Amino acid sequence: MPLESNARIAKALAERGYNAEREAVTLLAGAADPTAAVAAAVDRAPDDALRVTADHVRDAIDETDGSAASPDEPGQSPVETEGSSDRESGAAEAGSATAVDDADPPSAVDDADPPSAVDDAGLATVDTDPASPVDDAGPASADTDLGSPVDDSDLVSTDSTPSRDPDLRDIAVGNDMTGRSTGTGEYSDFVTTFRDRYERLSKILRGRVNHRPAEAIANMPGGSDAAMIGLVNDVRSTKSGHWLVELEDTTGTFPALVMKDKGLADVVDEILLDECIAVEGTLADDAGILFADSLHFPDVPRTHRPGGADRHVQAALISDVHVGSDEFMADAWHSFTDWLHTPEADPVEYLLLAGDMVEGVGVYPDQDEELDIVDIYEQYETFAEHLKEVPADTEIVMIPGNHDAVRLAEPQPGFDDEIREIMDVHDAKIVSNPATVSVEGVEVLMYHGVSLDEVIAELPEEKASYDEPHKAMYQLLKKRHVAPQFGGHTRVAPEERDYLVMEDVPDVFHTGHVHKLGWGKYHNVLAVNSGCWQAQTDFQKSVNIDPDAGYAPILDLDSLEMTVRKFS
Numbered sequence: 001m002p003l004e005s006n007a008r009i010a011k012a013l014a015e016r017g018y019n020a021e022r023e024a025v026t027l028l029a030g031a032a033d034p035t036a037a038v039a040a041a042v043d044r045a046p047d048d049a050l051r052v053t054a055d056h057v058r059d060a061i062d063e064t065d066g067s068a069a070s071p072d073e074p075g076q077s078p079v080e081t082e083g084s085s086d087r088e089s090g091a092a093e094a095g096s097a098t099a100v101d102d103a104d105p106p107s108a109v110d111d112a113d114p115p116s117a118v119d120d121a122g123l124a125t126v127d128t129d130p131a132s133p134v135d136d137a138g139p140a141s142a143d144t145d146l147g148s149p150v151d152d153s154d155l156v157s158t159d160s161t162p163s164r165d166p167d168l169r170d171i172a173v174g175n176d177m178t179g180r181s182t183g184t185g186e187y188s189d190f191v192t193t194f195r196d197r198y199e200r201l202s203k204i205l206r207g208r209v210n211h212r213p214a215e216a217i218a219n220m221p222g223g224s225d226a227a228m229i230g231l232v233n234d235v236r237s238t239k240s241g242h243w244l245v246e247l248e249d250t251t252g253t254f255p256a257l258v259m260k261d262k263g264l265a266d267v268v269d270e271i272l273l274d275e276c277i278a279v280e281g282t283l284a285d286d287a288g289i290l291f292a293d294s295l296h297f298p299d300v301p302r303t304h305r306p307g308g309a310d311r312h313v314q315a316a317l318i319s320d321v322h323v324g325s326d327e328f329m330a331d332a333w334h335s336f337t338d339w340l341h342t343p344e345a346d347p348v349e350y351l352l353l354a355g356d357m358v359e360g361v362g363v364y365p366d367q368d369e370e371l372d373i374v375d376i377y378e379q380y381e382t383f384a385e386h387l388k389e390v391p392a393d394t395e396i397v398m399i400p401g402n403h404d405a406v407r408l409a410e411p412q413p414g415f416d417d418e419i420r421e422i423m424d425v426h427d428a429k430i431v432s433n434p435a436t437v438s439v440e441g442v443e444v445l446m447y448h449g450v451s452l453d454e455v456i457a458e459l460p461e462e463k464a465s466y467d468e469p470h471k472a473m474y475q476l477l478k479k480r481h482v483a484p485q486f487g488g489h490t491r492v493a494p495e496e497r498d499y500l501v502m503e504d505v506p507d508v509f510h511t512g513h514v515h516k517l518g519w520g521k522y523h524n525v526l527a528v529n530s531g532c533w534q535a536q537t538d539f540q541k542s543v544n545i546d547p548d549a550g551y552a553p554i555l556d557l558d559s560l561e562m563t564v565r566k567f568s
């Protein structure tokens, strides 16, 4: 099937400095002698052209062989590349969309809700219909219905007139702090960051409790009802099994005692240091402590109604490519990019990459023993080559991760000029971690996900685990902050503004980092952790991390329904 070599045609053109119309690539793949046709098409394109068009190709094909091969004639390999036979078999597998195997469902599938999500076509789907009823069981519960497979016609676009028109696209990046870093690392900078965090998160809570500043509460008469909003300074359990939660605002600190018989254990379990919460209760007789009756997180309102595209268009949500690692799964990647050139992938007009493009150097101890490419610039060059296999008219957005060559502390700026230049493939938008992207009416929050390790380590297993990374994401949504806890594993850089606050509720929250596939809905927000393209490393083996490698979650931007495709 000639289409399987589309990725190679696109790459061959990209290597000669050209983007290409999809139709041009398809025509070249169908030519009797694609290699000659590529050369002739490039010849035909005017010197100042950036893009090879279908017209250039038609002329070129007329010139070289006078006719295009019929669709069922096998296409020849247009570009001689080493290992092309491997590519061919990989492509065939992806072409048939070998998908999530029943026997080995993605870890994301909720145990309580078995993988009815895996349908006959071999695609794992998730019904994320925004109109589905929300669960009213309480503020902490999430709507995690992973069932209701959709029918094939919804999954596979068989539209004869695909609407892949760049003019219909609409994408805007927000919250990008690249080039705007102001922090000098002084103590006062941290004060500014935390003030901004408090300001913006307390605003969300202010409508819910009648709060007073710490200083004012300290002067209220004993026995008064009072509420405070603050950043969590300390949480500890007392000898008698209660909990002491100390909050801090801009005027001072105040302690709250959460009694064990208040039924709040479950909520206390979820509290992380430095996050912003509200406590409501009654002051002790001596007014020195607040007895808590309720605790509130900024949270996502249950009434949140996500936006949606007004046409059928999709985005591939991936992360953790790790080019340069011995374990980088090149074959799976090629299958993925080959699939992107098939008609089935016509609606996939956007590619969102949530960090760890390359394996980096010196990220973890002994990492050099597992490096295939030891030079960081070469890693990015190779990554860029792989990215060129993606259809040229795909809108790409990338943020860095902890393996990338930018500062580790978050927010991470979107790369320096040297690396941006190397990765400047298909006009990709390269932005900071985190960043928000508005894609045809769908607000996507992209964050690499280093804080997920921390959330998983701090919270009870049922609330956050590597097997269900989306649940750890729900916690971040609840806290309206992508990395609440300061001073631990996640490094935070002091900036004028706390870029890690989720001021607006996203429609889709996209992370990576933990190399596990998981997705689900929390208060109508779709949380997707996107797996990776790196097989298990020695370190991961030693700590029993079993990565979900070679999956591409594909998001319908009109319905916010998800399909997971497997390419490994």
Ligand code: D5M
Pocket (backbone or CB within 6 Å): 320, 356, 364, 365, 402, 403, 453, 513, 514, 515, 539, 540, 545
């Ligand atoms: O992270 C992939 C996952 O593996 C993430 O959950 C962190 C964890 N990881 C991987 N290597 C290490 C080491 N050496 N120490 C601690 N945690 C680790 P990634 O960012 O892709 O390496």
Ligand code: FE
Pocket (backbone or CB within 6 Å): 320, 322, 356, 401, 403, 513, 514, 515, 532
């Ligand atoms: Fe990673």
Ligand code: ZN
Pocket (backbone or CB within 6 Å): 356, 401, 402, 403, 448, 512, 513, 514
């Ligand atoms: Zn990572």
